[in-house]
Amino acid sequence: MTYRLHRPEALHRLVHDMVVAAGWNEAEAQETAEHLVLANLSGHDSHGVGMIPLYFQSLADGNLSPAAKGTIRLDAAPFLIIDGQIALGQPNARNAVDRAVLMAKANGVAIVNLLDSHHIGRIGHYAEVAAAAGLISFFWVNVAGRPPIVAPYGAKEARFGTNPHAIGIPLPGGDPLILDFATSRMAHGKARVALNKGEPVPPGYIIDGEGRPTTDPAHVFASPDHPLGALLPFGDHKGAGLSLIAELLSAGLMGAARIDEKPAKTWIINSLFGVILDPARLEPDSALRKSRIESYLAFVHAAKPQDPANPVLVPGEKERLMRAERGAVGIPLDDETWSQIVAAAAAHGIDAESY
Structure with a gap:
């Protein structure tokens, strides 16, 4: 799998311009671009700029209108x-x-x-x-x-x-x-990312159209080659x-x-x-709310990790760490996802490669 790194601000401008060119207003374009790029920055490529080609296909089919x-x-x-x-x-x-x-x-x-x-x-x-x-x-x-x-x-x-x-x-x-x-067990969009990258998904995440376990993400996308399978529920x-x-x-x-x-x-x-x-209706003293939350988070963070290289995190921390990393080095997009974005942009007169 090959990929390119893209600056977040460049992807933001590209998505913004694509949404405006397709007929939406400035505020709608700004919100959409901010949301999608932040998803990529957070490590959730399944909900990032790779969704734009699907939105534009829905627009072309008459199922979405500005x-x-x-x-x-x-x-x-x-x-x-x-x-x-x-x-x-x-x-x-x-x-x-x-x-x-x-x-x-x-x-x-x-x-x-x-x-x-x-x-x-x-x-x-x-x-x-x-x-x-x-x-x-x-x-x-x-x-x-x-x-x-x-x-x-x-x-x-x-x-x-x-x-x-x-x-x-x-x-x-x-x-x-x-x-x-x-x-x-995994978002459908994460299966799409794996499919675009040509990578398998972990065992136990997918069954094929006959109900058999598989690691091939193609089975959760409609195809004339096989009946549609299913993702499995977590837990x-x-x-x-x-x-x-x-x-x-x-x-x-x-x-x-x-x-x-x-x-x-x-x-x-x-x-x-x-x-x-509003938590202030439950506990008006914000300092008390802060100390109570922080003391418990400190207790959780102090748990000995199974792998010393991977400290114990609480919800939201992984995304913030990823934002810092990708904000510095760029957002990776695999070649298939990027080619789909390029094609969707070209359909509205935009050269994505110029961003």
Whole structure:
């Protein structure tokens, strides 16, 4: 596998210019570029700039439109419901979370449901947004518009999406705790990255279309060469149970698109359910909150590591370390992913190689 290193600011300009050229406004382009590049900087290439060709294919197929904008269905604190209208996901979700943050600041808590948005990206991003405002957050997201791709525990075929879950806890004067994970053993996008790199995935992550274990990521992508396989849930019944709950909380209760409905070509539809709350309503003394969190984190960090070269980390630390590293040396993109970005940019009159 060969790859090139790209400066984060160059990728930011490229994605921004591509989104504007495709018809979205400046603010939408800025939010999308910031979100995607930060995902790469954080080490989550599955949710980074490699998604842009998929978005642009959805645009070409008529399944995504720059004219689509989310609309408010209910704004009655502490409840906020927004119909996403299949609008561009990162600006759509950021708008919903920003509104919920203001509501939680004013009322102590906000319960937000964003329905039927186009792909909203890395869910931990929104936990970071809430944490930056000093708020605790919990998010559950479903994935619809595509065939099921995750098998229930003990099943030979898929019935779930990857249905991510994220929790953010701010630390006054310090870095927040950000827990963000797919309820499958690996995100579907990480399988796409492995496929583009020509690399196998670890054993125990994927089954083929016959329900047999495989390490070939091609089996979780539609192909005339083989029936569609499935990702496996993390933690067996635990991840499977969380995935089912995420489907119902984010989409099922409100009648939004679900994974069991007939998919449309190149759609990636997300609905998000979130609870955002002000920790100051629980403990008004921020110094006490800080000392309580830090004392426990110190206890966790002091655990003897199995490998001295890999110290014990808490949620969010790995991403911050990766941001520092990639910010200094650049973001690696494999040749296949880069060629897809180049082609998507060229379709809108942009020479990606000039960035």
